[in-house]
Amino acid sequence: MLMMRSFIFLLCVISGYAGASLLRLESSLDLSQWNQGHEANAHQLLQVSIALTIQNADLGVETLLRISDPASPNCGQYLSAEDVAHMFKPKPNAVSDVIKWLGESGIDQSHVKFSYGGDRLSLNLSVQEATLFLETTFYHQTHQETGQEQITCQYYHIPESLVRSIDYILAASPVPTHQQIPRQQVVLNNKVTALAPLPPKCLTQTTLVCLRKLYGIPDDVLPHPNNSFGIFEPSWISWLPDDLDRFFDKMQKNLVGHRPKVDAVNGGYLQRNQTGWMFNQEPNLDFEYAMALTSPQEVINVQVGSYEQVGNLDDMLAAFDKYYCGSINPGDKKYPDFYPPGCNATACDCGSSSPPKVLSISWGWTEAGFTSNHLQRQCLEFLKLGLMGTTVIVSVSDHGTASGRGSFCIDDRTGNATGGRFSPTFPSSCPWVTSVGGTQMPQPTDLRTLAATTNETAFRKELSKQILSSGGGFSNVFLAPPYQVPNVALYKDIEKDHLDEIQDRFNSTGRGYPDVAVRADDYMIVSNGEWKPVSGTSASNPVFASIITLINSERMHAGKGPVGFINPVLYSSPYILNDVVTGANQGCGVDQAFRATRGWDAVTGLGSPDYELMRQLFINLP
Known part of the structure; x- marks a missing residue:
C-alpha cells in the first residue's frame, strides 16, 4: 500500500x-x-x-477502544505484533x-x-x-x-x-524523482531575528523557556531505558549538526555534540550537500525542540528512503511491522532494476525496526487526493500501532479548512479550487491518531498588559499576503469515533447557528479534528546557521509528542507501561487540557470557518496541554 x-x-x-x-x-x-x-x-x-x-476490522476497533478506556479492566493490555496479524487475517x-x-x-x-x-x-x-x-x-x-x-x-x-x-x-513505477518532495507544513518567516535575551518575551516569540512555562513542562524527568521517542522524516529532509549545536548552546547546553539516533529505513539517506528551508528547516525544528524538551531522553530519527528514492509512511510502517510488508527478497525478482515494497537500491527493510512508544509525524496530505478504501486501509495500520501500545501524534495543516500545496479545496466541477467544500488532511483525519492543531498568544496593543495575558487563541497569522491558520474540521472519509461523539455533539449544539450557514461545506457526520492544540507561532530555531522564527502546526506536534514521552518515562519508573492510544482518556477527562475559546480558522473562501468555543472545537480540539494535570491522571491509570 x-x-x-x-x-x-x-x-x-x-x-x-x-x-x-x-x-x-x-x-x-x-x-x-x-x-x-x-x-x-x-x-x-x-x-x-x-x-x-x-477480517475483523470492527473487532480491532473494539479492542483498541477497550484497552484505551481508563474505566476498562483491560486498560493498557497491549497486543503483540503476532496477535495483531492473527486478528486481521x-x-x-x-x-x-x-x-x-x-x-x-x-x-x-x-x-x-x-x-x-x-x-x-x-x-x-x-x-x-x-x-x-x-x-x-x-x-x-x-x-x-x-x-x-x-x-x-x-x-x-x-x-x-x-x-x-x-x-x-x-x-x-519506481522511477526516482528525489527533487520532488512533500511540501513541509512549517512556514518560514524570512525575517531574520536575533534571539532575545532570556527570559524572552513569550508573547511575541516561542522558545524552550516559553513552552516550559506555558505548559508546565518539567526539565528533570529521568528517561526510562524502555522508553522511546521517534520522529518520521523522509530522505533528503535532514537536520544539520552545526544548527543543532548552535541551538543547544543557547537553549540546552548539555546537548551540545549530541545527535538523534538514526533509524535508517530503506537507506535512511541524510543529505548534507544541499541546504535551505526546503531540506533542513523541518528536521532542525523537530529535533532542536524534541531533544531539548525531553533531555536526556534519546530521540530517534526515523529516516526513511534513499538518495534515489524518497521514503514515505508505507516504508516506515513496513519497517515497523513485518506483517505489513510485501515481498522482501531483492535477489528473487523478475526485473533486476525493480525494488519490491519496502525495498530500494540500497536496502530492503521489512520488520527491521521497533516502533517507538511515541511517534511524531509533522507531515500531511490531502484526503481528497486518495480513495476512501485506500485511506481506510492506511488508517488501519495506525490502529494496529495503537493496539501494540504506540502513541501516534500527527499535525494538521496550516491552511485552515483547505489542505495541501496550493490550499486545496473541493469543487465538484473542476476537482479543486481556492473555494468550495472544505478539504480535510490525512493522516490527521484518521480516528486512531492524536491530531494536533495550533494556538498562539494574543497580541495586545498595550504593552503593559502583556504580562497579564496568558490565554491562548486559535493560530491565525498573515505572512507574505497569505493567511495561515490551524487546520481543522471534519473528515469526508472517517465517521466520528465513539470516544468523541458527545464532545462533537456539544460543539455542534453550541455553534449550531454558525455551522448551519456553512453546512454544505463539510461532512457533519465525519471524524472531527484536531484532538488537541499547542502553540504554533514564531518558534525560534537555528536553520542554516541563523536564528529564525518559524510558524506552523508542525512546530506544535513535536512539543505535544515530547510531553507524552516524558509522561511515559514517569509511568515506566512507576512500574507501568506506555500510555498508548490516548484519545479516549483525553475526551473522557478534558479538564487536563487548557480550553481555548477564542479565534477561528479560515479557508476555501470562508473567513471564519470553525470557531473556537468552550469544550472541543474543530480548530483547537480539547485545548492545549497542562503537564501536571496530564501526569497526575496518566500516572494513576493501570
Whole structure:
C-alpha cells in the first residue's frame, strides 16, 4: 500500500459488489491538477500489489477502544505484533480466489509473492502485461505545479465475483524523482531575528523557556531505558549538526555534540550537500525542540528512503511491522532494476525496526487526493500501532479548512479550487491518531498588559499576503469515533447557528479534528546557521509528542507501561487540557470557518496541554 510515494506511481482502488462477468471501475485518484501526456511505454516496469479484504476490522476497533478506556479492566493490555496479524487475517478463500484469477489471466504464479500477514499479493508486470491484465490504458501525467510525474489509469476491470475479496489494487513505477518532495507544513518567516535575551518575551516569540512555562513542562524527568521517542522524516529532509549545536548552546547546553539516533529505513539517506528551508528547516525544528524538551531522553530519527528514492509512511510502517510488508527478497525478482515494497537500491527493510512508544509525524496530505478504501486501509495500520501500545501524534495543516500545496479545496466541477467544500488532511483525519492543531498568544496593543495575558487563541497569522491558520474540521472519509461523539455533539449544539450557514461545506457526520492544540507561532530555531522564527502546526506536534514521552518515562519508573492510544482518556477527562475559546480558522473562501468555543472545537480540539494535570491522571491509570 504505497500511500505516500513522491515518485511516479499508479493507484487503482476496488469497490462494489459481487456479480457476474467483468466490472469496469473508475479510479478515484484525484487527477484535476495533472496534465495527461502520452501512453506509457509498454516495457515500463510496474509492481502490482493486490490488497485482500481483511477480517475483523470492527473487532480491532473494539479492542483498541477497550484497552484505551481508563474505566476498562483491560486498560493498557497491549497486543503483540503476532496477535495483531492473527486478528486481521484476510477473508476465507480470498487468496485462492485471487490466485485462480491470476492463473486464468495467464500470469506466471511463480512470480507472485505474499506479505507475511497474507493480506497482500505482489507481482512485477510490464505496462503491456498490466494493460492486458486489468483491461485498461496507462498514461504519463505531469503535476501542474510540482512537475512530478506519474503513470495512472482512469479505469480498469476485475471479475465482479472478486469485489468482496479485493480491497484495492495498486501498481507503482519506481522511477526516482528525489527533487520532488512533500511540501513541509512549517512556514518560514524570512525575517531574520536575533534571539532575545532570556527570559524572552513569550508573547511575541516561542522558545524552550516559553513552552516550559506555558505548559508546565518539567526539565528533570529521568528517561526510562524502555522508553522511546521517534520522529518520521523522509530522505533528503535532514537536520544539520552545526544548527543543532548552535541551538543547544543557547537553549540546552548539555546537548551540545549530541545527535538523534538514526533509524535508517530503506537507506535512511541524510543529505548534507544541499541546504535551505526546503531540506533542513523541518528536521532542525523537530529535533532542536524534541531533544531539548525531553533531555536526556534519546530521540530517534526515523529516516526513511534513499538518495534515489524518497521514503514515505508505507516504508516506515513496513519497517515497523513485518506483517505489513510485501515481498522482501531483492535477489528473487523478475526485473533486476525493480525494488519490491519496502525495498530500494540500497536496502530492503521489512520488520527491521521497533516502533517507538511515541511517534511524531509533522507531515500531511490531502484526503481528497486518495480513495476512501485506500485511506481506510492506511488508517488501519495506525490502529494496529495503537493496539501494540504506540502513541501516534500527527499535525494538521496550516491552511485552515483547505489542505495541501496550493490550499486545496473541493469543487465538484473542476476537482479543486481556492473555494468550495472544505478539504480535510490525512493522516490527521484518521480516528486512531492524536491530531494536533495550533494556538498562539494574543497580541495586545498595550504593552503593559502583556504580562497579564496568558490565554491562548486559535493560530491565525498573515505572512507574505497569505493567511495561515490551524487546520481543522471534519473528515469526508472517517465517521466520528465513539470516544468523541458527545464532545462533537456539544460543539455542534453550541455553534449550531454558525455551522448551519456553512453546512454544505463539510461532512457533519465525519471524524472531527484536531484532538488537541499547542502553540504554533514564531518558534525560534537555528536553520542554516541563523536564528529564525518559524510558524506552523508542525512546530506544535513535536512539543505535544515530547510531553507524552516524558509522561511515559514517569509511568515506566512507576512500574507501568506506555500510555498508548490516548484519545479516549483525553475526551473522557478534558479538564487536563487548557480550553481555548477564542479565534477561528479560515479557508476555501470562508473567513471564519470553525470557531473556537468552550469544550472541543474543530480548530483547537480539547485545548492545549497542562503537564501536571496530564501526569497526575496518566500516572494513576493501570
